[in-house]
Amino acid sequence: MSTTEPKRRGRRPQGADTKEALLTSAREVFAEQGYDGATVRAIAGNAGVDPAMVNHWFGGKEGLFTAAVQIPINPAEVICEVLDGPREQIGQRIIRRFVTAWDGVGGGQFAALIRSVAGNEQAVAMLREFVQNVLFNRLVAALGVDRGEMRVALCGSQLVGLGMARYVVRIEPLASADVDTVAATVGPNLQRYLIGDLDLA
Amino acid sequence: MSTTEPKRRGRRPQGADTKEALLTSAREVFAEQGYDGATVRAIAGNAGVDPAMVNHWFGGKEGLFTAAVQIPINPAEVICEVLDGPREQIGQRIIRRFVTAWDGVGGGQFAALIRSVAGNEQAVAMLREFVQNVLFNRLVAALGVDRGEMRVALCGSQLVGLGMARYVVRIEPLASADVDTVAATVGPNLQRYLIGDLDLA
Numbered sequence: 001m002s003t004t005e006p007k008r009r010g011r012r013p014q015g016a017d018t019k020e021a022l023l024t025s026a027r028e029v030f031a032e033q034g035y036d037g038a039t040v041r042a043i044a045g046n047a048g049v050d051p052a053m054v055n056h057w058f059g060g061k062e063g064l065f066t067a068a069v070q071i072p073i074n075p076a077e078v079i080c081e082v083l084d085g086p087r088e089q090i091g092q093r094i095i096r097r098f099v100t101a102w103d104g105v106g107g108g109q110f111a112a113l114i115r116s117v118a119g120n121e122q123a124v125a126m127l128r129e130f131v132q133n134v135l136f137n138r139l140v141a142a143l144g145v146d147r148g149e150m151r152v153a154l155c156g157s158q159l160v161g162l163g164m165a166r167y168v169v170r171i172e173p174l175a176s177a178d179v180d181t182v183a184a185t186v187g188p189n190l191q192r193y194l195i196g197d198l199d200l201a
Numbered sequence: 202m203s204t205t206e207p208k209r210r211g212r213r214p215q216g217a218d219t220k221e222a223l224l225t226s227a228r229e230v231f232a233e234q235g236y237d238g239a240t241v242r243a244i245a246g247n248a249g250v251d252p253a254m255v256n257h258w259f260g261g262k263e264g265l266f267t268a269a270v271q272i273p274i275n276p277a278e279v280i281c282e283v284l285d286g287p288r289e290q291i292g293q294r295i296i297r298r299f300v301t302a303w304d305g306v307g308g309g310q311f312a313a314l315i316r317s318v319a320g321n322e323q324a325v326a327m328l329r330e331f332v333q334n335v336l337f338n339r340l341v342a343a344l345g346v347d348r349g350e351m352r353v354a355l356c357g358s359q360l361v362g363l364g365m366a367r368y369v370v371r372i373e374p375l376a377s378a379d380v381d382t383v384a385a386t387v388g389p390n391l392q393r394y395l396i397g398d399l400d401l402a
Contacts, residue, residue, distance in 0.1 A: 111319060117369060118316040128370050153366055153375035154386060160370065161362015165354055168318060169329050169361065174354035185355060185399050189390045198386050 019057045021047040026068040031125035035065060035133040065134060069126045070113060072105045073097075075134045083142055090143075091191030092183045098159055099166070099179050107167035114168055131156040145195050154193040162186055220258050222248040227269040232326035236266060236334040266335060270327045271314060273306045274298075276335045284343055291344075292392030293384045299360055300367070300380050308368035315369055332357040346396050355394040363387055 025047035029038045040061050044051040058064035062075060082093050102110050116123040136152040145151060162182070165171045174182070192198075226248035230239045241262050245252040259265035263276060283294050303311050317324040337353040346352060363383070366372045375383070393399075 114315065115319040118312060118319045124370055128372055131370070132372060150374055150378075150386065153372040156370070156372050157362040157366035157375065157387070158359060158390070159362070160365045161358040161360070164361045164365065165358035169325055169332070169357070171329055171333060171354040171357050173351050174358060177351075185351065185394075186358070189359070189393060192390060193386075 015057075018047075018049050018053050021049055022054060022057060022064060023068050025049075026064050027122055027126060030065060030068065030129060031122040034125075035129040040064075062134065065130070069130050070109065071130060072101045072109065073135075075130075075138075078135070079139055079142070082139065087143075087195065088191070089187070090194055091189070092187030094155075094159075094190055094194075095162070095187045096179055096183045098162065099182050102163060102167060103179070110163045110167040114164065131159075140194070143195060147198055150198065151193055154198075155190060158186065158190055158193060216258075219248075219250050219254050222250055223255060223258060223265060224269050226250075227265050228323055228327060231266060231269060231330060232323040235326075236330040241265075263335065266331070270331050271310065272331060273302045273310065274336075276331075276339075279336070280340055280343070283340065288344075288396065289392070290388070291395055292390070293388030295356075295360075295391055295395075296363070296388045297380055297384045299363065300383050303364060303368060304380070311364045311368040315365065332360075341395070344396055348399055351399065352394055355399075356391060359387065359391055359394060 022043065025043050026038075029043045029046055032038075033042070038061075040051050040054045043064065044054055054060065054064055058067055066074060078094075078097055081097065082090060085093060113123075113127070117127050132152055136155055137148070140148040140151050162174075166175050166182075177185075223244065226244050227239075230244045230247055233239075234243070239262075241255045242252050244265065245255055255261065255265055259268055267274065267276065279295075279298055282298065283291055286294060314324075314328070318328050333353055337356055338349070341349040341352050363375075367376050367383075378386075
């Protein structure tokens with residue numbers, strides 16, 4: 001549609017094309033270089049677009065990444081919210097945020113994420129980058145705990161598993177449980193992964 | 202190959218056909234009726250095969266189910282092994298068994314399972330049946346704990362998540378950790394789900 005439409009009709013189709021080109025390029029470059037290695041310049045260059053368009057459409061590298069990975073979570077916002085409150089309830093706050101965000105988009109989007117992850121390496125690399133470098137590494141660094149990498153991986157395993165159980169496999173009563181129940185039952189486990197003793201008692 | 206081959210050449214191709222027909226039928230009938238509702242008679246009838254062939258090829262309904270769902274675990278054996286030993290280390294024994302089984306088949310089979318689950322409802326129903334009715338319901342019943350259904354769902358979430366993190370998303374250091382490390386770090390969390398206090402402290 002956009003290619004046949006005359007350009008003088010307005011900026012929108014062109015803008016939408018630019019946005020789409022940046023998202024496609026972002027998925028390629030982030031998957032190849034990782035979140036830290038990928039630069040706005042490289043992504044824009046690969047898309048044949050002015051780097052300023054990244055700020056214009058996505059507010060920067062992180063916004064572009066989040067849009068590209070199609071996860072309904074703003075990492076900076078989540079990290080702020082999660083760290084704001086009693087340290088002994090961080091696990092619960094994360095679960096609450098996770099469930100609210102995915103319930104909000106209907107859960108089907110989580111299944112779509114898993115489908116894409118199961119099907120191709122690029123999506124796997126993107127999800128790994130999101131869980132590790134964009135979300136949990138910063139959180140773990142802010143908490144000042146030991147064995148940070150292992151904690152990040154363990155938290156990732158529980159969150160991905162919770163999403164699978166609630167939205168994909170739909171195991172009851174977890175699939176229909178309200179947010180409070182999920183936070184109360186899963187929260188303490190995430191808490192142990194984040195700041196608890198990881199070795200055997 | 203099997204249809205063009207003359208029958209007098211031996212039983213094998215015919216046997217393999219019977220086995221395949223039973224597996225296909227099993228996936229349909231189990232997904233529709235659930236593990237408890239599906240009968241050997243119905244599955245064999247749907248495959249156009251003598252019900253005795255189920256015992257012959259799979260040793261019974263459970264063996265057929267396990268083969269159909271393509272999970273490298275013998276539920277009856279696992280339940281026995283897991284219950285045999287100190288109650289306070291059940292979580293660790295389950296993790297140890299889970300990781301050993303999937304590591305043994307190379308992990309790629311777990312990714313294949315997730316791909317099939319993400320792609321169709323039949324596979325979803327099969328996995329749900331396996332986690333709930335074939336494996337964990339029996340385990341939870343044997344342990345005599347309250348809130349059994351929720352415990353089953355929570356255990357399922359952690360095991361599926363561990364498989365995703367280790368074999369699909371491959372988050373390090375969890376992806377390469379040895380069995381002892383995984384059992385020590387994840388085991389206590391499974392333990393809480395199985396026999397711990399599920400409410401907030």
